[in-house]
Amino acid sequence: MVLFPELPFARVANLLSFLFLLMSFLLLIRNSLSAQVRMFAVQSGVLSALAAVVAYFGGSRELFGVAVLFAFIKVIVIPNVLTRAVSKIGIQRAVAPYLGTSVTLAICAGLVVVAFYVMAPVMASNRLPTSDGIPLAFAGVLIGFFTTVNRRRALTQILGFLMLENGIFMVALLATYGVPLIVELGVFLDVLVAVLILEVFVYRIKHNFDSTDVGQMGALRG
């Protein structure tokens, strides 16, 4: 349902939305942790570009600020923290999901279909030129969620969580041109703190369990 196909805005937004989802899939098929972190950084870069585009066409200076801040935190700070964690822990090939790559890809493709189905009521009522990207963004949320559940390593679970966060930010961006600034700042702050805390935990898990495989955690049952 494209209301303004002639506008370059809608096309640019759709292209970026597509690239966003593509990055999710590229992250899934990468084997090394540092490559996955890079994919996440690229995805965040695409997202901040999208925020900037929306800010430009929507004429919102605040949103432009959000885009810059987003790029700073999610393209620079968090990937750096994660890369440092990867090199300190000293594992490179650390995917070890519960399900193999081909099954994972098939499930994620299914999740994209589900996303279109679930977001149907939102699409039906949307009069914004960015609406075509909403199901793609929601597919990003679902894939992030699935990654968190499917991965064994603490670090890849964190990456899944961050992908989920990216997807939610994108839904917010496309559906509403960004929720009010104070909330977004709160979100960034929380994500940043959560990642820092999680990083501390990754070290401790490594230290205590001699590996970051959360599948080994099984003392607490019943």
Place this chain on the structure above:
Amino acid sequence: MMLVLLLLIPALASAFISLSRRRRVMEWTHALASIAALIVGGVLAVRLGAGEPVALWDLLRVDALSAFMVAIVAFVGAIAGIYAIGYMRLEFDDRQIRRVRLFYALFQLFVFTMLLAVTTDNLGVMWAAIEGTTLATVFLVNIHDSHTGLEAAYKYLIMSSVGIALAFLGTVLMYYAASAQVGEIGLSWTSLIGIAPGLDPDIVKLAFVFILIGYGTKAGLAPMHTWLPDAHSEAPAPISALMSGVLLNVGLYALMRFKAVTDVTAGPAFSSTWLMRFGLLSLGLAAAFLVSQRNYKRMLAYSSVEHTGIIALGLGFGGYWGMLGALLHMVNHALSKSMLFLLSGSILLKYRTTDIRGVRGLLQAAPWTGFWFLCGVLALIGLPPFGPFVSEFIIFRAGFEAHSVAYAVTGIALLALVFAGMLGSVNRMLYGQASEQVKPGDPFRWPMMPMALNLILLVGFGLLLPDGVQEFFGHVLKVVGVLV
């Protein structure tokens, strides 16, 4: 003014404690802040419970429902706060002063985030505050830095973060539905409920599902409860008391706010059905784990899942009685569970094990702890003359009235199962002969004394509901859209 003071007390106390060096200073700051917050919160609740809501800078707003929550947070905060001083003295000596400082500072920060979550009008700030509760408590869960503590803290952090992220998605969708209706609006609950009749019901329903899963994770609803037994049993007793007694209620509070909006837009049937399903599932899963539980802290934690389920059932049954029962049960559960978790700390200090089979002859070895533990458990499993009996009765009565007979009957059967299971476990702990190594006598007495208030209030809520209190609940019910 009072409102700002209420939030400033724990925030400043947390900052001050994290800068102080001497244990005595930390303890005094912590104790005074806990009591001051109770006094201010109590005054606020009494003043606002009867009158008009108070708003401040478009950010804070306290109506009767908020006042109700402030009272619970401040009360349990004070009881657990005083107990914490005695508990920490036995658990961490002065060589571990850094952990003591971390504990008191995060305790106050935790109270601050909960108070902020229930006093703000802005749904985004509420979201951030509830996320803040996770961040404040995650180090407290792992304060012993043990294998199991780490496992619990990690699970807690990941599960809560994902849950809270989904709640954010729900909030965004709600905002989207509102902005499609009236254009640019703030993210305040007051304006949302004002325009609720005109919102798109399909989007609001979708939003509510995400909110229910998201905040339901925080409230401990099955099947998103898996972090709860771990985190609540690994945390030090005062924190378990706050997490089980209050934090779950904060999650339920967020659900109630969104339920009120959803009910106006899409009719109450939608949210009711989902709440009843999740409620019964929680009750059933918890009952399965309670029948033969070997760890008494996990037993209390699973019982929290059970009671969250009962409250969700009450919210789902709805109507005057269902909602009133749910509110009363929130209070009763907070009173009894916080007391039991604190006492579980005393038992742990005494027997040095969380295994039910390792605890024998509690009544004889530690008479005060044992007797109060018995009273608390009797209250919790729903025996008269304690409050939970009344609130459970009201909830299930509402179930029959709302023609949800199947849910009500299954719920009552599950309650009977829990009753038998918990009583069996607790019997084994209370009677018999304590082993030779266990020194007779309670680990400490004065930090336990404030818990007498819990018992008095539990009996009070079980026997009578004075006019003033009834009127207060009437105002709270009006806020969530129930006609009184």
